[in-house]
Amino acid sequence: MSDFVSSSWGYYIAAVSIAGIIYCIWLLFTQRAWLGKNLPKGEEMGHVWDGNLTELNNPVPRWWTVFYLGLCIFGFGYLILYPGLGEFKGLLNYSSAEAVREAQAEQAARVAPLYARFASMDIAQVAADPEARQIGQRLFLNNCAQCHGSDARGAPSFPNLADGDWLHGGEPEQIMQTITNGRVGIMPPWGAVIKPAEASDIAQYVRSLSGLAADPLRLVPGKRGYDSYCVACHGAEAKGNTALGAPNLTDGTWLYGSSEATIVDIILNGRHNEMPAQGHLLSPEQIRILTAWVWGLSNSSGATVSANK
Numbered sequence: 001m002s003d004f005v006s007s008s009w010g011y012y013i014a015a016v017s018i019a020g021i022i023y024c025i026w027l028l029f030t031q032r033a034w035l036g037k038n039l040p041k042g043e044e045m046g047h048v049w050d051g052n053l054t055e056l057n058n059p060v061p062r063w064w065t066v067f068y069l070g071l072c073i074f075g076f077g078y079l080i081l082y083p084g085l086g087e088f089k090g091l092l093n094y095s096s097a098e099a100v101r102e103a104q105a106e107q108a109a110r111v112a113p114l115y116a117r118f119a120s121m122d123i124a125q126v127a128a129d130p131e132a133r134q135i136g137q138r139l140f141l142n143n144c145a146q147c148h149g150s151d152a153r154g155a156p157s158f159p160n161l162a163d164g165d166w167l168h169g170g171e172p173e174q175i176m177q178t179i180t181n182g183r184v185g186i187m188p189p190w191g192a193v194i195k196p197a198e199a200s201d202i203a204q205y206v207r208s209l210s211g212l213a214a215d216p217l218r219l220v221p222g223k224r225g226y227d228s229y230c231v232a233c234h235g236a237e238a239k240g241n242t243a244l245g246a247p248n249l250t251d252g253t254w255l256y257g258s259s260e261a262t263i264v265d266i267i268l269n270g271r272h273n274e275m276p277a278q279g280h281l282l283s284p285e286q287i288r289i290l291t292a293w294v295w296g297l298s299n300s301s302g303a304t305v306s307a308n309k
């Protein structure tokens, strides 16, 4: 009931539920003449359809009445035993959230011995273990592929996790941090400070850093702009900064794209990108296996061992 600000909603819902059942019983009661035995039966009611389909005043069958009353009693019984009357939790104290928690605990207990085997291995060994890789891939497909792609190769604004290029660092501890707590990548907008023409010079310079075609005449003003506005995060050599999530601009790997128009847009409008935290959705054991799996995508030890198997 947490969505409701006032507890009176609970009473309101309880009153509506009980009144509904009482109404059903009352309805049956008002129609009891139909159930009686001493009423004339089989009389025509004067309604005829299709020429010969006639309505008679026969009572409803007894089984139907019993069934109807049975359902009303079931309704009361259910509301006494299970939650359904506003904030009353029911005599059995059942809650679907609790049932899910129990099922999860049961599942965790079942897989605990499996995970125990991986707990004693280091990340490189887990990354190379065929069973751990299978589990890692399944976890990835269920929890991560919707953003990073089923091959982990990403899409614009969702980083490729298999290319050895890292925004936030590729050491196992850094990957684990990323998965557990999430990350934000914030590139501030410069539109208020930098004119579009200057942004376009800077974009030319940024393109030249990874060997893309650039206008040589615009590199000098471009570099001047870069040195004033961009070094703080991307570094004097533009190699990026994993502590800030600022990408390396020299490696030919692009989160958004390398065209001048894209880079100008990023400079003028900035970017606010977010990897949502997964720590509350996955167990520490699952996160460790996922870390090893992701790490193994770009670290040859994992990949080579699996290729040899």
Ligand code: HEC
Pocket (backbone or CB within 6 Å): 140, 143, 144, 145, 146, 147, 148, 157, 158, 159, 161, 165, 166, 167, 168, 169, 170, 175, 178, 179, 183, 184, 185, 186, 245, 273, 274, 275, 276, 278, 290, 294
């Ligand atoms: C809702 C989309 C979404 C989901 C789901 C998601 N991610 Fe991400 N992830 C992102 C985005 C966006 C970034 C980039 C953040 C940034 O720009 O700094 C990211 C970044 C990362 C990074 C850092 C990459 C780097 O270069 O440093 C790793 C590692 C990662 N995700 C792993 C995972 C794993 C493992 C899962 C599943 C448990 C997952 N992600 C689920 C959107 C998602």
Ligand code: HEC
Pocket (backbone or CB within 6 Å): 167, 184, 185, 186, 187, 188, 190, 202, 203, 206, 225, 226, 229, 230, 231, 232, 233, 234, 244, 245, 246, 247, 249, 253, 254, 255, 256, 257, 263, 266, 267, 271, 272, 273
């Ligand atoms: C406050 C730190 C900060 C400053 C200053 C900054 N950037 Fe960034 N930049 C970032 C971060 C963080 C990202 C990653 C955004 C994301 O994860 O979506 C980024 C992303 C980019 C990208 C996208 C790279 C790709 O792979 O697609 C380009 C291009 C870029 N910045 C260029 C610049 C230029 C040019 C300047 C100077 C005008 C600049 N940045 C100034 C932090 C900064």
